[in-house]
Amino acid sequence: MDMHGIDLNLLVAFDALMAERNVTRAGARIGRTQPAMSAALSRLRALFHDELFVRSPTGLQPTPRALDLSTPLSDALAQIQRTLDFTQAFEPAASKATFTLALSDHPAFVVLPRLVRRIEVEAPGVVVHVRGFTDRQQAEELLESGAAHAAVGVPARWGTNVISQPLFQERFVSVVREGHPLLAKKVTLKRFLAYPHLLVSPEGDRRGHVDEKLAELGLSRRLGLSLPHMFAAPGIVASSDLVATLMKSVVEHAAAAFPLHVFEPPLALPITTFVLAWHRRNDAHPAQRWLRDMLAEVCRR
Structure with missing residues (x-):
């Protein structure tokens, strides 16, 4: 059968007729008049080359062909309805x-x-x-x-x-291990730059926010390590003399596991x-x- 000539509304009418076994009630079920439903039934009979429904004292009775069509068409219409519901409203x-x-x-x-x-x-x-x-x-x-x-x-x-x-x-904070020599005196920019730094760079760059800010001042820092994973940084800092500038939430999460000292970096860094x-x-x-x-x-x- 050529699907291009099938009107989906005819299948809806067929489903209603199967449910109600009465032309008038089937029309009311889907919002159609009795003449419109009678016309739909005539088109269905022509489409499937079968009477589909015959009159009886108890109402319309489906033919064997109609019974064969009933469940597959009902399931298909239900699937179409579920698809339309999913794309129009979402029920979490x-x-x-x-x-x-x-x-x-x-x-x-x-x-x-x-x-x-x-x-x-x-x-x-x-x-x-x-x-x-x-x-x-x-x-x-x-x-x-x-x-x-x-x-x-x-x-x-x-x-x-x-x-x-x-x-x-997220904003940035700087961090060193407890007992780091940087902590012996006030953390100035000069003393901050005197120690090797750890850089976190997921994309493999050699410059981060600190480097960009230092470049504006005509300064640079010495890198001791660069790595792509921020969450590995606190443990490395805790067991070395590296200085790291990391996102605050990462440092807060690591504070319970590692002996770290957190301080404000001695230069203004942008919020990410x-x-x-x-x-x-x-x-x-x-x-x-x-x-x-x-x-x-x-x-x-």
């Missing part, structure tokens, strides 16, 4: 949706535990997959290809197909804003909008 408590988030290391540490707790309560059937990335280009490729529904990372010059909004902010980014084609999707709203809310809290 009943959803079995799967989302893929692209997260750099720090947002995974800060955001993910809070997000998982909220999902467990509000949408226990939802599954979240996490993809890592290290730079803007990789994140944008994940969004562009559809491999990720949203990404959280530092601001970037996204392409025209990517929408972004601020999510949360992390953003939520998503592809423009997903902007109006109810389920993905719910996920973005959830991320924004847990970050506000």
